[in-house]
Amino acid sequence: MNFFEIVENTLRDTLGPSLTAFRPEMAVCATIVALLLTRMLAPRWKSSPFWLTVVGAAAALWFAAPWHYLSGETSERAATIFTGMLVFDTFSVYMRSLLFVFLVFFAVLVRVTGVPEREDLTEFFVLVLGAALGMCLMLSANHMLVVFLGIEMASVPSYVMAGMIRHRRASSEAALKYAVYGAATAGVMLYGISLLVGVLGSAHLPTMGTQLADMLAGGHFADRTMVLVLGGLMVMVGLAFKLSAVPFHFWLPDVFEGATAEVAAFLSIASKAAAMGLLVRLVIAFGYAPDATQLAALAPARQYMAMLIGTLAAVTCTFGNLAAYGQTNMKRLLGYSTIAHAGYMMMPVAAMAMLMGGEPAAARSAVSAVAFYVAVYLFMNLGAFAVVALVRNAAGSEEIDAYAGLIYRSTGVAVCFSIILFSLVGLPPLAGFAAKFVAFASVYDAGMLALLAVGLLNTVLSLFYYLRVVKVMVFDTAEDASGAMAMATSAGLYLLIVTAPLVVWGIWWNGLYAWAKAASAALS
Amino acid sequence: MNLLTQPVGLAHYLVVGAILFVAGVVCMATKRNGIGVLMGIELVLNGANLNFVAFGSPSLRADSQYAIGLDGHMAALFVIVLAAAEAAVALAIVLSFYRDHATVDVDEADELEG
Numbered sequence: 001m002n003f004f005e006i007v008e009n010t011l012r013d014t015l016g017p018s019l020t021a022f023r024p025e026m027a028v029c030a031t032i033v034a035l036l037l038t039r040m041l042a043p044r045w046k047s048s049p050f051w052l053t054v055v056g057a058a059a060a061l062w063f064a065a066p067w068h069y070l071s072g073e074t075s076e077r078a079a080t081i082f083t084g085m086l087v088f089d090t091f092s093v094y095m096r097s098l099l100f101v102f103l104v105f106f107a108v109l110v111r112v113t114g115v116p117e118r119e120d121l122t123e124f125f126v127l128v129l130g131a132a133l134g135m136c137l138m139l140s141a142n143h144m145l146v147v148f149l150g151i152e153m154a155s156v157p158s159y160v161m162a163g164m165i166r167h168r169r170a171s172s173e174a175a176l177k178y179a180v181y182g183a184a185t186a187g188v189m190l191y192g193i194s195l196l197v198g199v200l201g202s203a204h205l206p207t208m209g210t211q212l213a214d215m216l217a218g219g220h221f222a223d224r225t226m227v228l229v230l231g232g233l234m235v236m237v238g239l240a241f242k243l244s245a246v247p248f249h250f251w252l253p254d255v256f257e258g259a260t261a262e263v264a265a266f267l268s269i270a271s272k273a274a275a276m277g278l279l280v281r282l283v284i285a286f287g288y289a290p291d292a293t294q295l296a297a298l299a300p301a302r303q304y305m306a307m308l309i310g311t312l313a314a315v316t317c318t319f320g321n322l323a324a325y326g327q328t329n330m331k332r333l334l335g336y337s338t339i340a341h342a343g344y345m346m347m348p349v350a351a352m353a354m355l356m357g358g359e360p361a362a363a364r365s366a367v368s369a370v371a372f373y374v375a376v377y378l379f380m381n382l383g384a385f386a387v388v389a390l391v392r393n394a395a396g397s398e399e400i401d402a403y404a405g406l407i408y409r410s411t412g413v414a415v416c417f418s419i420i421l422f423s424l425v426g427l428p429p430l431a432g433f434a435a436k437f438v439a440f441a442s443v444y445d446a447g448m449l450a451l452l453a454v455g456l457l458n459t460v461l462s463l464f465y466y467l468r469v470v471k472v473m474v475f476d477t478a479e480d481a482s483g484a485m486a487m488a489t490s491a492g493l494y495l496l497i498v499t500a501p502l503v504v505w506g507i508w509w510n511g512l513y514a515w516a517k518a519a520s521a522a523l524s
Numbered sequence: 525m526n527l528l529t530q531p532v533g534l535a536h537y538l539v540v541g542a543i544l545f546v547a548g549v550v551c552m553a554t555k556r557n558g559i560g561v562l563m564g565i566e567l568v569l570n571g572a573n574l575n576f577v578a579f580g581s582p583s584l585r586a587d588s589q590y591a592i593g594l595d596g597h598m599a600a601l602f603v604i605v606l607a608a609a610e611a612a613v614a615l616a617i618v619l620s621f622y623r624d625h626a627t628v629d630v631d632e633a634d635e636l637e638g
Contacts, residue, residue, distance in 0.1 A: 145599050152606050156613050163617055172621040173633045179614045180561055180630065184552050186610075187568035190603060191545050194572040198538075198579035201590030203599065211590075254636040 010083065018081040021088040023063035024096055025136050031056025032129050039122040049121040050111045053129065057103035066097035070518040078522045084204055085143045087281075092140040094371055094519030095277045099135055102270055102378055103128070105498065109382070110262050112494050113389035124164060127157040128266060135274035141281060144193050144203040151189070151242060154274060155182045158267060162259045174258020181251045185241035192234025199227050205285035212286060212301060213294035229304070235282070236308060242275035243342045245316045253323075253335035261392060264331055265385035268338040273374045276345050280367060283309070283349060287356050295357060302353050306448075310350035314454040317343025321461045330388050330398050333465065337424060338381065340462060345373050347455055348439045351446035359445070366442035367520035369435075372513055376423075376435040376505060383420040383498040387413060390491050400469060404476035412492050414473045416499040421466040423502045426459050431505035438513070534585055537578030544571030558618045558628040562611060569607045576600045 001009075019026070031052055038048045069090050078089035106128065110121075134153025141147045159182060163175025197203045200211040215224065240248040256264040287302040289295050320340030327333040352366035388398060390413060395402045407414035423432035436459065443452045505512055527535055544567050551564030578584055580596020622628050 145595070145602060148599075149602060149606070152610065156610055159613055159617060163620055166620070167624060169624045170636060172617070172624045173635055175617045176558065176621045176630070176633050177636075179617045180558070180565075183562070183565045183610055183614055184568070187548065187552075187565050187572070190569060191572040191575070194541075194575035194579070194599075197592055197595070197599070198575060199590070201592055203592060203595045257636050 013081075013083060017079065018086075021079070021081045022086075024060040024100065025133060027056055027060040027063055028129050028133050028136070031059075032126055032133075035122050035126050035129070046118075047111075049125045050107055053107040053125045054104055056129065057100050057107065061097060061100035061104070064093055064097045064100060066093055066515065069093040070515045080142055085146050086137070086140045087142040088140060089522035091277070091280070091367070091371070091519045091522060094515060095139045095273060095374070096136050098273060098375055098378060099132060099139070099270055102273075102382070103132055105382055106262070106266060106270075108494060109265065109386055109389070112488070112491050113262060113386070113393060120164065124161070127161050131155075131157040131161070131266075132270065135270055138274045139277040139281075141278060142205050144197055144205065144208070147205075147278065147282070148186075148190055148193055150274075150278070151238060152186060154271060155186065155242075158182075158271060161263045161266065162255050164263065165260065168258075170258040172258075174255045177251050177258075178255045181248075182241060185238050185248060188234050189238025189241075192231045192237070195227050195231035196235065199224050199231065205281070206289075209285050209287075209289050209298070210291070210294055213289045213291075213297045216300060217293065217297035232286075232304065232308070236312075239275060239279055239282070240312060242271060243279065243316075243346065244272070244339050245312045245342060245346065246319045246339070249316065249319070249339045252339060253332045256331045256335035256338075257329055261331060261385045261389040261398070264334070264388075265382055268334070268385070269378050269381050272338065272342055272345075273378065276342075276349070276370060276374060279309070279346070279349055280352070280370060283353050284356070287353050299357055302357055306350050306353035306446075309346055309353060310448060310451050313343045313346035313350055314451055315343075316340070316346065317454065317458045318461075321458050321465070324462070324465045327465075328400055330391075330400050330403070330469075333400065333469070334381070334384055334388065337384075337462070337466075340458065341377060341381075341424075343458070344436065344439060344455060345370060345377070347448075347451055348373070348442045350451065351442045351448060354446040354448060355442075362442065362445045364520040365438075365517070366446070368513065368516040369438040369442045371516040371519045372509075373435040373439050375512055375516065376431040376502070379498055379501045380420055380423050380432060383416065383495065383502070384424070386495055386498060387417045387420070390487060390495070394487060400472055403469065403473050405478040406473040409478070410487060413487070413495060416495045417473065418470050419499050419502060421470055423506070425463050425466045429503075429506045431502045431509065434506060434509040434513075534578055534581075537574060537584065541571045541574040541578065544568070544574060547571075556629050556631050558621065558630050559615070561630060562614050562618070565614075566607060566611065569603055573600045573603050576603070 035049055035052050038052060042048065070093065078087055080087050131154050134150050137146055137150030138154060141150055159175055159179040162178045163171050165171040200208045202208050202211055244252040283305050287298055287305055289298060317340050320336045320343060324333055324336035327336060348366040348369040352363045355363040355366060391402060392398050423430035426432045426436040440452055440455055443455065527539065548564045548567030548571060551567060552561050555561050555564060576596040576599045579592050582591050585591045618628055625632055
């Protein structure tokens with residue numbers, strides 16, 4: 001093949017299937033450019049960042065077309081695009097669609113609740129969309145370089161978002177902590193990637209999997225086991241930071257407290273969903289091979305990953321729930337709740353690693369459990385942080401004490417928040433229960449009974465601190481019973497729209513679960 | 525195998541990379557100055573970069589089955605760019621921390637706790 005043929009082939013591949021599948025990301029890119037140009041060309045149009053972001057995210061959702069790929073009519077298998085750098089399958093369609101749905105809701109949230117520095121709204125949305133672009137790459141990564149690029153693209157704008165409020169001590173401290181911890185773990189992860197890539201002789205994830213299988217089957221890996229284990233651990237350091245898994249969780253409550261509630265919502269939902277998708281991808285890459293003998297040879301790798309992720313999940317979950325008890329700040333409480341939920345979401349991933357060898361159908365339902373959980377979690381945490389932002393605007397405080405007697409001052413908000421909190425606990429008939437049910441069911445399928453016991457115990461544990469907030473809202477009386485809380489109609493409507501799915505999906509969760517099933521169909 | 529008597533090969537590069545990595549981690553863990561911590565991060569990234577370049581070099585690898593070729597060089601180039609972007613953002617954040625706290629000592633960042 002001469003040079004011109006290579007160029008010809010690459011061009012045909014890029015302009016044909018690759019760019020077609022990449023349209024959602026291109027819509028996000030176009031939105032970023034449009035945001036910056038509008039700021040320059042029409043500086044008087046103050047609400048342009050909001051409208052452009054909503055339109056851009058909706059366009060990206062339109063191009064991602066989950067109703068087309070997840071309805072079960074198309075039976076397209078996974079396709080790799082851009083010469084194998086990215087993978088395009090139903091899982092990436094599902095997760096990216098969730099991300100774009102979140103972006104639309106997030107833009108509306110920022111519009112409803114407002115950000116402290118209004119003139120920085122353009123920059124804020126540029127950062128949000130830039131981070132979202134990185135998350136898209138994380139969700140469809142098929143190459144170690146894209147894994148690292150995606151993580152960095154998602155992290156670097158997030159550091160700035162954490163420090164958006166100027167001249168506030170807590171804000172710059174949060175940004176510093178986030179940036180230093182984030183950069184340090186990313187560095188360690190890169191070193192781990194370099195070891196894995198070097199030992200396995202490829203950076204292409206499926207090739208790395210087959211090379212690992214050959215190495216394990218051939219038995220000539222004895223001198224490399226140490227490097228493989230160490231490399232895997234180092235990669236897990238970077239992922240654990242993004243997932244806020246113990247022992248790399250310490251940044252999260254501080255960042256949530258220092259940043260605004262809206263930014264905390266972004267970090268706790270979008271960033272977590274992307275990291276969870278990437279974790280699923282990496283576990284599949286190193287635990288699954290299409291060939292039966294290779295699949296059998298990968299058993300030690302699956303065992304290692306299941307143990308590592310299962311242990312991390314159990315510890316993360318328990319720690320998050322225990323630490324949430326002593327909190328007096330609502331955002332810190334939700335921060336620890338986020339950590340605990342990251343633990344719950346990692347449980348089915350561990351189950352998937354266990355099941356992938358023998359029972360592909362059960363492994364697929366474990367992936368759909370993760371996908372389902374992420375969708376429910378999106379609305380639970382979005383609602384919770386929306387309430388925090390609304391109460392902050394009305395009462396000027398983010399302490400739990402500020403919620404005292406909320407039910408007398410603003411009944412609707414208190415009822416919605418109670419529903420959200422009950423859903424976070426996982427009480428039936430709310431969506432949180434359905435999500436926990438499918439997650440725990442796949443853990444049971446994998447026979448990881450100890451993990452299941454930890455999960456159930458944690459659900460009971462978490463009941464008390466969520467209920468404490470409900471108790472404060474309903475039974476405690478505020479010191480300054482200043483009557484009704486001033487709140488715009490749009491804010492109430494927004495809260496209602498975000499809370500509604502939790503009730504609806506709690507009863508009719510088949511529709512969403514069918515989509516989550518379709519999302520996992522293309523995997524293994 | 526005594527590395528000192530061998531002709532220079534892959535192992536030597538990996539040793540230098542590992543030394544850079546360890547130096548960087550120690551620097552990150554012990555420095556109290558925020559900029560010192562960032563320098564440690566740069567060392568870690570460059571240690572990984574050296575690994576990528578060494579693994580990518582066909583002349584260094586005896587087991588050519590595992591050579592990663594251009595992927596290694598490409599990874600190194602991307603990491604250099606990323607490290608620059610990350611350093612720019614991190615330095616800006618350190619500067620904003622300095623404005624609010626009049627210090628770049630990371631141990632002073634202890635107001636958020638619980």
